[in-house]
Amino acid sequence: MRQGILLYGPPAAGKDTITAALNELDGRYVPFARLKIGTGKTQGYRMGTPEQLAALEARGDVIYRNDRYGNIYVVDRPGLYQAMEGGRIPVVHLGQMVGMEQVTTLFPAHWVRVLLWCPKETTAQRSPQRGDTDTAARLAAWDATEADLAAHPRAQWELRVDTDTTAPREAAERIDKIVRTTSPRS
Template identity: 90%
Template sequence: MRQGILLYGAPAAGKDTITAALTELDAQYVPFTRLKIGTGKTQGYRMGTPEQLAALEGRGDVIYRNERYGNIYVVDRPGLDQAMEGGGVPVVHLGQMVGMEQVTALYPAHWVRVLLWCSKETTARRSPQRGDTDTTARLDAWNATQDDLAAHPRAQWELRVDTDTTAPREAAEKIDAIVRASSPRS
């Protein structure tokens, strides 16, 4: 059975940092690079065109897409297939519950769902530290994420991590333990 990790959280909750800690822990963890159509930050994305997006949509290969910060972000079937080659465990970053639901429903795998959280003050501090030039938009997204969570009180999480109080390595070790416990290889 294929496996993957879904990291859900507000902007600057630590998705990139914990993904880096996971990849340092074990090479099986692969950061999933979402397809991005738009401008701005390119690191951590596969930059695409509207034509590429239309082709993916035409083949039914878009698992989830959302628009934020004036860009389109896509979780696609070919990208997930590639990340899972050779037993890779992709780490997918999401900030919307509908994305969590669509990935788990439309892409068969054992998904470990992790809620990463930090205070709004922490997002306000971390956002400019990581080079964001649109911290106000990130704080608006923090509010939207909190509202999204409140609207889904029955959401199932294998782990909840408060990144204000939990070190990245500790969070990665907890996630790794859950993946290994649920792995058919264990």
């Protein structure tokens, strides 16, 4: 059975950092590169065109689409299949509960859901440190993520990690333990 990890949290909560720590722990953990249609940062994305997006939508291969920061970000079926080849375990970053719901519903796999959290002040500090030029938009997204989480009080998580008090390696080890103990192959 295919496996994946969903990391949910506000901007600068540590999704990239914990994904890197997971990859260092076990090379099967790979970052899922969402399809991005737009401008700005390209690292960590598969850059696409509006025509590619239209073709994916026409085939029903868009699992989740998010429009933010003037760009379109897509979790797509072909991308997930490719990311899971050879027993790899993709780590998908999301900041919206609807995305979590759509991925777990529309793409059958054993998903481990992890809530990464940090205070708004931490996002305000980390955002410019990582080179963001739109920290105000990141803080607005933090507010939206907090409201989104509050609107889904029954959301189920295998783990919550407060990233301002938990080292990335420790978080990765805790996530890895959950993946290994809940794996359908274990």
